[in-house]
Amino acid sequence: MKREAPKSLADYSPLFFPGLMLIVFFVVPFSTMIAVSFFQRDPSGFYTPDFVFSNYARFLSLFFGKVLGFSLVLAVMVAICCVVIAFPFTYLLTKRPRKVQTIWLVCLLSVLSLSEVIIGFAWSTLFTRTAGITNLFVAIGLMKEPVALTPSFWAVLTGMVYQALPYTILVLYPALVRLDPTLLEAARTLGASPVRAFMNVVVPALRNTIVATLIMVFVFALGSYLLPQILGRPSHWTLSVLITDQAIYQSNMPFAAAMAVFLVLMSLALVGLTLLVGRKENAL
Amino acid sequence: MTKILNHPISRRAVLGAGVASASLLAMPSILKAQDKSIKIGVYGGYFKKSFDEHIFPEFTKATGIAVESVAEPTGEAWLVQLEQAAKAGQAPADVSMMSQTSMLKGQSTELWAPLDLAKIKNSSNLIEHFINKYPDGRVAGIGAVAWYITLVTNTNVFPTAPDSWAAFWDPANADKLGLLALASNSFLLEVTATTFMGGTKALDTEEGIQKALEKLAEVKPNVRLWYRDEAQFEQALKSGEIPMGQYYHDVTGLAAAEGQPVRSTFPKEGGIQDSGSWVLSRASKKTEEAHAFIDHMCQPAVQALMSRKVGTAPTVKRELTDLTAEQFAGVSSDIPPIIPRYDLYTTKADWINQKWTELIVG
Secondary structure, three states, X not given: OOOOXXXXXXXXXXHHHHHHHHHHHHHHHHHHHHHXXXXXXXXXXXXXXXXXXXXXXXXXXXXXXXXXXXXXXXXXXXXXXXXXXXXXXXXXXXXXXXXXXXXXXXXXXXXXXXXHHHHHHHHHHHOOOOOOHHHXXXXXXXXXXXXXXXXXXXXXXXXXXXXXXXXXXXXHHHHHHOOOHHHHHHHHHOOOOHHHHHHHHHHHHOHHHHHHHHHXXXXXXXXXXXXXXHHOOHHHOOHHHHHHHHHHHOOOHHHHHHHHHXXXXXHHHHHHHHHHHHHHHHHO | OHHHHXXXXXXXXXXXXXXXXXXXXXXXXXXXXXXXXXXXXXXOOHHHHHHHHHHHHHHHHHHOOEEEEEEEOOOOHHHHHHHHHHHOOOOOOOEEEEEHHHHHHHHXXXXXXOEOHHHOHHHHHEOHHHEEEOOOOOEEEEEEEEEEEEXXXXXXXXXXXXXXXXXXXXXXXXXXXXXXOOHHHHOHHHHHHXXXXXXXXXXXXXXXXXXXXXXXXXXXXXXXXXXXXXXXXHHHHHHOOOOEEEEEHHHHHHHHHOOOOEEEEOOOOOOEEEEEEEEEEOOOOOHHHHHHHHHHHOOHHHHHHHHHXXXXXXXXXXXXOOOOHHHHHHHOOOOOOEOOOOOHHHHOHHHHHHHHHHHHHO
């Protein structure tokens, strides 16, 4: 069937609504942020419209470079942990009866209803010396005395993985449910063990899904600013924490905007790079 | 035409018309209520609850002006919101309680409408430094309440109370402290300067601040938590998880009164005295009501009421209030306080913030 090219304005009308949404919710706020990032900061108050690079200049230092690097590494680690945990889990879940699947998915959805604050405080309590899980380990003889597990890098990572895991599973689930079961049957008939079949057939077949999920979790984790504060030491604070500090506590909107623009550009660049590498490999 | 006339009237339309006419009928009373009302911004949570319960009803009883209280966030978020709203001619609250740093920042953009002391007769009761002035002498704000940040400890972990801020530097307290995360709300530079450098005057120069920062860097290994959120530290202090730190004298006193194993100590160098001021947004149209409100709040009796019910230190002279020695000790102290160098957080804000962030994050 030949698709006719749109001729009149009316033919384009289905595009209006999404276009409008994109403008209102993305183009306008993002442009505002870019504009503000070039404004002149007034240390004793707010900012004045201007076109200066000082906000970006301040950001280009070893100190902020390190913080940015840490934020990116943390987000990558969260993404990898989430996918490594969620992929086998979701795969096994799709092998369960329909009813069991539904119950699991409802439970996972209910985790999404928890706010970041609740997740942060719950984990910080679980990791304390006085009331945390190490008391349980002491009770069953695994440890000599309770210790505090927070603040630490691992506490931050655990909290963030916990927060992102339901999203990861919900993104992976549709793809895994639709996976053709005959692929696996063929692998098993040819003598592959279940683990081998999973690693050599299921994982490669869903490579694009996995990459897309990694990117989604990465971007999701990059914006986290509460959990690093609650569960980490200052050296574990992400760039988002410093952006919040500037915007809320220092009312330095131009600098906060410049940092945010930088963060968005860096993450876009990384996402672009991932897609580019993926496309090249596909072409081979 | 007939088509329109014959068109059946939907249930929704009838309901809609009903609501419209009902609200039209209700209109005059709304307008009337607005004549005598004022929106007051106070810090959300405990503050707002106590004010709603004990302070605002008294004011309404005395003046007939209804108070609609607005929960404002701490930090500078509220200042930013007020400023943005004022640019659009709006006032989310007519009168707000503002921190001193926000007070100064608001002054620089003329956000606060000048107040007329002739209409605030009770302002003569105030301690001198609680009247905030623009550089040209116009009154920008009036001291609302004061409070202290003191040295707090968990009584189970520390059977005897420390008597000096120097306890923060004691190597024996490694990984035991909870301190506020920002230079402009922890006032640790002032504490360092008072404890080791002979007073906050040492912070006049950048070299002095640099030296204070270096001294403060020695505290880092002792700090377990740099907190922004008060609840986070309060909980850890009560459980003994983080047994020492800086916290609010009044809240700690309340917790101790509830039987929690915590205590607040005024160190010999003095507690940190912070305060909030009443300010009037320039976008507000309720100037008369605002003056009446601020005047009401400056009465010694009202200040004493706040000390008893809210736990704040009075901004009026102590001898004017009828507070007993015990009540006064619950909210204040006769040891001369460390008064923060608010000017630093406006004139050198970015420089200090940068150095501070590098100090604690780096």
